[in-house]
């Protein structure tokens with residue numbers, strides 16, 4: 335077990351923390367650094383893996399976008415994009431943040447109506463999403479087939495970053511005298527003791543005033559240790575990397591064929607990263623490459639990316655990981671109904687990396703101020719599932 339703390343021996347030996355964060359992925363580390371910035375003196379981050387950022391975070395595509403369809407997701411994005419821009423300025427190349435934009439295109443009347451409605455919402459919230467004609471689309475992304483396209487939406491401050499770099503940047507902003515990061519330490523039980531929570535781990539027990547559940551796809555299991563019920567489920571998602579001979583140089587926007595759901599971006603060193611999320615994929619823990627992903631791609635990719643249609647995909651250059659999913663494709667951020675000092679920060683699906691800065695700030699405000707002032711967290715409250723009051727995000731990739 336690695337314990338990263340320079341001056342924390344006293345409180346570590348006392349095994350008491352103000353806040354225990356379960357999970358050292360993008361979310362857990364973003365929460366820990368925000369807690370430290372808000373003045374919390376003793377935060378312990380626990381992760382069962384030998385290093386931080388080895389869960390879903392390590393498998394992500396790195397996409398960052400403000401083009402969502404609900405106000406809360408747009409708000410989390412705009413806040414986080416500004417924070418990534420600051421991190422990129424302060425940490426240089428570490429973050430690998432490339433604001434090449436996201437480009438959604440469609441050839442379908444209903445698709446156009448949906449993209450325009452989303453654009454109107456985004457613009458009403460201060461996001462400069464633009465409508466592009468097929469000619470403008472062709473200039474931004476020459477690999478797209480333009481025939482029949484009605485147009486698409488583009489937001490220039492969207493882009494992609496390096497998930498590992500984001501983890502390192504968040505970690506670099508966790509001061510070691512305030513945040514202790516313990517890896518190789520699995521949380522095995524939680525039980526209330528007065529107003530505190532006792533956290534049983536493979537490295538020993540801890541007592542904390544607050545526990546934050548940032549366990550990604552495992553968040554439901556961690557919550558269940560305290561008798562808390564949250565509908566976070568693991569769903570396998572896949573990515574493929576291909577190289578094409580005679581590729582035009584330079585980056586392109588993250589291109590989304592909204593009519594099929596296929597997503598393509600160019601890698602820095604050349605080659606393309608391809609994603610597709612089959613909405614019918616069942617929940618499960620398997621993280622081996624799904625053969626059905628390759629079948630889906632061979633059927634769908636030619637629709638808008640003809641140069642990639644006949645390129646053989648080498649399964650050794652593909653990988654899969656888990657989305658921590660919820661039924662309405664929104665995260666759960668807030669206290670559990672069953673225990674007000676157990677804060678859930680999980681269920682971010684395919685946008686946990688890009689929303690990590692906002693999530694961190696939201697949780698830090700809940701703990702240090704008793705309420706979140708930066709965001710209206712009502713749509714993300716844990717009770718919405720029991721109440722049957724869900725707001726569905728439809729731009730799910």
Ligand SMILES: Cc1cc2nc3c(=O)[nH]c(=O)nc-3n(C[C@H](O)[C@H](O)[C@H](O)COP(=O)(O)OP(=O)(O)OC[C@H]3O[C@@H](n4cnc5c(N)ncnc54)[C@H](O)[C@@H]3O)c2cc1C
Pocket residue numbers: 356357358359360361362380381382383386387388389390391392393394395396397398519520521522548549550551552556571572573653654655656657658680681682683684685686687688689
């Ligand atoms: C193929 C793929 C592509 C993706 N693309 C994007 C993208 O482009 N943009 C984007 O924003 N998001 C993307 N995502 C989603 C993103 O990866 C997740 O939403 C995000 O990583 C969730 O972060 P997290 O910190 O909640 O979870 P994780 O990174 O899984 O971190 C949770 C941590 O909790 C630890 N843990 C769990 N249980 C315990 C326990 N009992 N005790 C101690 N530690 C525990 C785990 O070891 C893990 O490190 C993608 C995901 C996949 C799989």
